[in-house]
Amino acid sequence: MNASRLSAAHEPDAEKAFFVADLSVVYRQHQRWKACLPEIQPFYAVKCNPDPYVIRLLASLGAGFDCASNNEISQVLDLGGIDPSNLIFANPCKAASFIRNAAKRGVDMMTFDNSDELYKIARAHPGARCVVRILTDDSKSLCAFGIKFGAPLGTVPGLLAKAKELKLDVVGVSFHVGSGCYDPSVYMDAIMRARTVFDMGREVGYTFGLLDVGGGFEDGLFEQAAAVLTKAIDRYFPDRRDLRIIAEPGRYYVSKAFRLAANIIARRAPLLGEPSQVVEASSPDTTSDQPTVMYYINDGVYGAFNCILFDHQVVHPYVLSMNGSFHVSDSEEKNVSSVWGPTCDSIDCVCPKTILPVGLRVGDWLGFDNMGAYTVCAASQFNGFEVSKVIYTMGGIGSLEVRNALANFAAEGHGL
Ligand SMILES: *Cc1c(COP(=O)(O)O)cnc(C)c1O
Numbered sequence: 001m002n003a004s005r006l007s008a009a010h011e012p013d014a015e016k017a018f019f020v021a022d023l024s025v026v027y028r029q030h031q032r033w034k035a036c037l038p039e040i041q042p043f044y045a046v047k048c049n050p051d052p053y054v055i056r057l058l059a060s061l062g063a064g065f066d067c068a069s070n071n072e073i074s075q076v077l078d079l080g081g082i083d084p085s086n087l088i089f090a091n092p093c094k095a096a097s098f099i100r101n102a103a104k105r106g107v108d109m110m111t112f113d114n115s116d117e118l119y120k121i122a123r124a125h126p127g128a129r130c131v132v133r134i135l136t137d138d139s140k141s142l143c144a145f146g147i148k149f150g151a152p153l154g155t156v157p158g159l160l161a162k163a164k165e166l167k168l169d170v171v172g173v174s175f176h177v178g179s180g181c182y183d184p185s186v187y188m189d190a191i192m193r194a195r196t197v198f199d200m201g202r203e204v205g206y207t208f209g210l211l212d213v214g215g216g217f218e219d220g221l222f223e224q225a226a227a228v229l230t231k232a233i234d235r236y237f238p239d240r241r242d243l244r245i246i247a248e249p250g251r252y253y254v255s256k257a258f259r260l261a262a263n264i265i266a267r268r269a270p271l272l273g274e275p276s277q278v279v280e281a282s283s284p285d286t287t288s289d290q291p292t293v294m295y296y297i298n299d300g301v302y303g304a305f306n307c308i309l310f311d312h313q314v315v316h317p318y319v320l321s322m323n324g325s326f327h328v329s330d331s332e333e334k335n336v337s338s339v340w341g342p343t344c345d346s347i348d349c350v351c352p353k354t355i356l357p358v359g360l361r362v363g364d365w366l367g368f369d370n371m372g373a374y375t376v377c378a379a380s381q382f383n384g385f386e387v388s389k390v391i392y393t394m395g396g397i398g399s400l401e402v403r404n405a406l407a408n409f410a411a412e413g414h415g416l
Pocket of ligand 1: 045047066090176178179180181214217248249250251252
């Protein structure tokens, strides 16, 4: 509303796109996690969205953190009040200097999946608590990681023997079923493999005490995934008195917590009474289901919508405000339209085909839901367009708890 008013007053930059982060959503996801997976401590995967308030909130709620670089480790530890034992350096291929820095900061838990990494860890952080990242079936996910990370089971006994020879402490097993996992049954097989690796560890003389079930949790399938995991853990780890179980959820926590508002900065539409140029340009055989109007908004695939390219997302715009009004009647006449980002690159297409009201004009606002995961963190400033800023809210159930959690965190002198 404010943006609309400032824009009407010709305030510079009033029409900038912005995120709205509802921190209560993050809180509610945490409650849901604790209800469904009470035995598993979540280590939030910072790379998914390193938003400072999400991190403060999760820290004050008792979550740990999965970091993959020096900067992520610093970002979390510099807040203060977070014990380094609640961090896992979950990147199996780290620069030697990063391992040394982790040692300096007291971050001991780190993953590996190859023998070169073991040599590096033995040199740079001999007191590390190593976690072997194994390969599991990641074919049922939006973003598979298996072509890059994970030790095939056949290589694990050799790796563990090498770790033993280097006098390293291997404390457990991790895996990642792939980000955005749409078939939770894969957790069953993954836990079975982890069990096998616990037994391999015992052969070499290790007694593992850590099981890290990774990330991949999808909001809509969370209960199902939790049920499969619980069953699998009961089956393969029936006696787990000395077992610490952690996970590395990323998108589960933030996907729905962030929405994006973007301004229509330009429009290409046929002049009244003229045949559509747009249709002729895009396809010679004019059919009525082709977009007839192109909207250009002020965030695109080089910015927040990089999730379309990198995270294989499909986004659905809706009208936030039209002609200064937030009430857009469903009976508005509609056009098949396309939505484009602001840069001069034609790959910068946000939505190739969607239905939007005919009356939509330059200056109106479009909204996009589920914009919290793998969006703002990978946005570039290509072509001179700034990364959209975040505005924070807390609404509905959990708003009071969020307020208190953040206030307590600050009162203890953290995050300042
Ligand atoms: C990206 C990543 C995660 C988070 O995955 P989500 O699918 O967002 O839950 C967790 N662990 C590791 C090692 C990762 O690389």
